[in-house]
Amino acid sequence: MRRYVVSKWVKTEAVLHSTAVRPHIPATRILSEESLREMLNEYRMVYVKPDCGTFGSGVMRVDYNEKDAKPYRYQHRKTTRSFETFEDLYQSLKAAAGGRKYLVQKGIRMLKHNHNVFDLRVMVQTNPAGQWETTGMIGRVSQTGKVVTNYHSGGKLRSVETLLGPYLGADEVKRFKAKLKRLALGTAHALRSKYPGIREIGLDVAVDQEFKPWVLEVNTKPDPYIFKVLKNKRIYAKVRRYYKFNKRR
Template sequence: MVTTWKKKAKKGKLPSKRAAAATTANKARYVSSKMGKTRALEAKASLRGYVPATKWLNAAVLQEMLSEHRMVYVKPNAGMCGDGVIRVEKALPENGASLRYTFQSGVRKKSFATFEGMYTALRKVIGKRRYLVQKGIQLLKYKGNRFDLRVMVQMTPAAKWETTGVIGRVAHPSKIVTNYHDGGKLKSVDTLLRRYMTANDRKLYVKRLEQLGRKAAKAVEARYKGVKEIGVDIAVDYEMKPWILEVNTSPDPYIFRKLKDKRVYAKIKRYAKAYGRL
């Protein structure tokens, strides 16, 4: 005779149906589609201006966006930690030189005399994965290396969105991505922005980022119910405008342990435990 769920639960072999349902309901939702999350942001008028132009990749779209922006990033629709991200550029002719195209994946950079040659090689790198193409943002630099910012936003135990941490990620000198797990270094926002802003302006800017993070969280939740945490990757250009590059619904909380203020990670951990992440 098959033992019922109720009997197993009484024997301590399984949680009760009520407890299991509560655990499932409390579990944070993961959303893999970068395009889906981008469209969620674009659906909010207050966020639309912070999202770089993003389209599905094909030859015509890539050629059009390179003509308009000169530099773009090609990304897999589903992927984490900067995996599969490629930087593509259209170089302007100088001193009679011919037009050329380049793309960099990892530390390897390749050059091509024609768009057709570049795109053929790009497709071989991409394979069958579905990719999107995004307007490239010229990132601010720290000691010669590009950096972006990660904004952590979480659902509190009181079911309110709160920005719980902001940290900077500096790219490895030879790479195009800033991810810590791909050779990047973690720095405080204050350290990275010191060259560009006064102390008071830095404080105000962080508050702006925190507000942007909360708006992004609400936008993603409106489309994907059950999301309880997001990591917002923000690029800052040389006019100090923040751009939302993408949103991660399973952000790494442990990078915040690198901050001197240990209260930041303590709160992140406490909230994550409340919704069953840690």
């Protein structure tokens, strides 16, 4: 059975079948001139990302502000380029994509930590009884000037409490984590119904200004070792134990 799914588009289509998860999936389309134009006009900010890729490589943020002299711009790594016309923007993006299949996704105005955006990684694994279990949550803060939060791209790892504490009270953080747990389990069940060989997933979850969680991406080969930095060592111990158990199966 297929254990790993690389295509972000395929995974998005699979989890959209869940009525509980669907409201938390940002609008996502295959990149084309038409899809980019329509989504920029509707959302004003989108992310363009490779369909197959890891560590945030190739992800670009695209913005449209009709009041600017050069209303179109995109950021790739720490470089920002601006354009007078949509056509010039699109041609530059296509060149940067290098012929690879890309997706365009509604941009989420994420919460920030020390002026840098952050998202949350939620780990879900099958336990020795074969049941899905949410085993860990950790925050990832973007490097200053970058649009991605990935640890391998310079992001910093922080606890969920550290990142949400300035916004929510302790009890509210607990309730929010319980909501994330339900969302993660629902996503795992939805993906496994299509690909029954999957045993672990890592959800990348953005939190918007209204504290709504958005599933940006689902990884079927998540890194278990990022949880090692948490003060609560029992979390990493469980993640690592389940990781090793599932690897042997």
